[in-house]
Amino acid sequence: MRGGEAAAYALCRPPGHHATRDQAAGFCYLANASIAAGRLGGRVAVLDVDLHHGNGTQAIFHDRDDVLTVSIHADPTRFYPFFWGHADERGTGRGLGFNLNLPLRRGTGDDGFLAALAVALDRIAAFAPDALVVALGLDAHESDPFKGLSVTTEGFRRIGETIGATRLPSVIVQEGGYLNAALGPNLAAFLDGFRSRR
Numbered sequence: 001m002r003g004g005e006a007a008a009y010a011l012c013r014p015p016g017h018h019a020t021r022d023q024a025a026g027f028c029y030l031a032n033a034s035i036a037a038g039r040l041g042g043r044v045a046v047l048d049v050d051l052h053h054g055n056g057t058q059a060i061f062h063d064r065d066d067v068l069t070v071s072i073h074a075d076p077t078r079f080y081p082f083f084w085g086h087a088d089e090r091g092t093g094r095g096l097g098f099n100l101n102l103p104l105r106r107g108t109g110d111d112g113f114l115a116a117l118a119v120a121l122d123r124i125a126a127f128a129p130d131a132l133v134v135a136l137g138l139d140a141h142e143s144d145p146f147k148g149l150s151v152t153t154e155g156f157r158r159i160g161e162t163i164g165a166t167r168l169p170s171v172i173v174q175e176g177g178y179l180n181a182a183l184g185p186n187l188a189a190f191l192d193g194f195r196s197r198r
């Protein structure tokens, strides 16, 4: 994965980002994105764009400074996972400052999401990782049954373009995204956008 612009996509079912080392939660049994980050080794950034906060990923790496965890998600106040995902959770011990949560107001659309993504990618650029793991939820879409955020299919293309433009070696791991007619088109839009900038 080092050097160049290698990228891989993992269609994982069930998703993984709510699972911790010793606890299944939120439909998740194995922490797929965290396992990928651990296997990659070196300095790795995990960028979680699922509608829900990646609390499992945060918990697994909360005391480490070699894995940066960043999550963009709907404000967890009265929204899953409720107890985690707030902006003041920044890591502990050596990991202090190596977790960044960017909660968004319910109903936020493309422009608000992309503004948060710019903040996330600035932090990731400052961290200068060897590789990026993208926890790719598609449930931030406006027609997702969770009704948390209002990202459009075109928004997912722009999110893919923006992440692809980092040119970091990347592993894209499928997270949430619930049954609706836009699910497939949203994945295709993200991957098309990502590939267009490689």
Ligand SMILES: [Zn+2]
Pocket: 050, 051, 052, 137, 139, 175, 176, 177
């Ligand atoms: Zn989710």
